[in-house]
Amino acid sequence: MPxxxxxPANVSPVPPTRLAVLAPLVAWILLASCAAAYPARHEPxxxxxxxxxxxxxxxxLLAAEAELARAQGELDRLAMDGxxxxxxxDRALPLADNICALAERICAIAAGAPDxxxxxxxxxxxxxxxxxxxxxxxxxxxxxx
Amino acid sequence: xxxxxxxxxxxxxxxxxxxxxxxxRAGDGTxxxxxxxxxxxAEADRLLDRGERQAALAxxxxxxxxxxxxxxxxxxxxxxxxxxYFRLARLELDGxxxxxxxxxxxxxxxxxxGNDLFAANLLVVRGSARQALGQAGAALDDxxxxxxxxxxxxxxxxxxxx
Numbered sequence: 001m002p003x004x005x006x007x008p009a010n011v012s013p014v015p016p017t018r019l020a021v022l023a024p025l026v027a028w029i030l031l032a033s034c035a036a037a038y039p040a041r042h043e044p045x046x047x048x049x050x051x052x053x054x055x056x057x058x059x060x061l062l063a064a065e066a067e068l069a070r071a072q073g074e075l076d077r078l079a080m081d082g083x084x085x086x087x088x089x090d091r092a093l094p095l096a097d098n099i100c101a102l103a104e105r106i107c108a109i110a111a112g113a114p115d116x117x118x119x120x121x122x123x124x125x126x127x128x129x130x131x132x133x134x135x136x137x138x139x140x141x142x143x144x145x
Numbered sequence: 146x147x148x149x150x151x152x153x154x155x156x157x158x159x160x161x162x163x164x165x166x167x168x169x170r171a172g173d174g175t176x177x178x179x180x181x182x183x184x185x186x187a188e189a190d191r192l193l194d195r196g197e198r199q200a201a202l203a204x205x206x207x208x209x210x211x212x213x214x215x216x217x218x219x220x221x222x223x224x225x226x227x228x229x230y231f232r233l234a235r236l237e238l239d240g241x242x243x244x245x246x247x248x249x250x251x252x253x254x255x256x257x258x259g260n261d262l263f264a265a266n267l268l269v270v271r272g273s274a275r276q277a278l279g280q281a282g283a284a285l286d287d288x289x290x291x292x293x294x295x296x297x298x299x300x301x302x303x304x305x306x307x
Contacts, residue, residue, distance in 0.1 A: 088304070092303050099292055099299065102289075102291055105272070106289060109276065109285045119285075133295075136299065136303060137303070141303075
């Protein structure tokens with residue numbers, strides 16, 4: 001499951017994975033409504049390039065795969081995790097990736113708009129939150145799950 | 146394949162509903178409406194596969210344009226509508242209409258929901274659209290809100306399971 005690497009820029013903007021996303025999404029939503037939990041689809045979105053707002057960055061494909069992983073993680077949880085790691089590790093990894101991807105976007109904006117109030121501070125804060133997220137995942141989730 | 150996946154997911158959800166009174170059951174309004182939404186997303190997929198972006202947008206518009214009295218209320222409705230708004234916003238953004246993308250995403254966010262990834266998705270796509278519009282401050286605000294939601298979800302995912 002790719003959770004951090006950026007795909008090639010020429011990935012189709014709207015890949016034909018939409019229902020592959022929606023299917024586990026709907027299932028999980030409805031299951032989650034029973035467990036009073038929130039659904040957790042992972043959508044890093046995309047970053048418009050400096051020229052013309054052309055989309056780049058993690059596309060729907062990553063969201064689809066992350067969603068499938070999340071749904072699988074939910075199934076794993078229901079089936080009881082035997083590794084000793086928190087049951088949400090499959091969800092935590094892409095969430096940490098999302099946090100770090102958003103931090104990089106924030107920093108890119110701050111760097112490109114020096115007149116933005118508190119831009120550098122917001123960038124530093126976002127990167128610190130990225131590090132914190134990674135540390136939490138590393139501390140809680142074995143790499144060889 | 147996609148339709149089978151969706152059918153399996155809905156079936157799983159409905160089967161799970163046997164032990165949960167809040168879940169929709171086959172034949173009730175929520176399940177019917179949800180299945181209809183899924184069918185229209187599948188239609189949009191087919192149209193996009195043929196490069197018919199405007200037609201796909203029109204199909205998805207029929208979902209969010211459903212009169213309130215003709216769809217069930219509650220969380221399934223909210224998340225399916227927000228997911229559709231998210232998709233509409235992405236299509237608008239990919240079609241180089243960032244202002245329309247902002248409007249679509251804002252409409253989805255106006256449905257509420259709080260700290261879940263549906264809201265986070267809408268914030269990310271709106272941030273991207275605002276970035277494309279040169280609205281750096283507003284984009285940064287959206288990204289920061291999305292980041293905060295992801296943090297909350299991360300915390301939840303690592304919390305011990307009761």
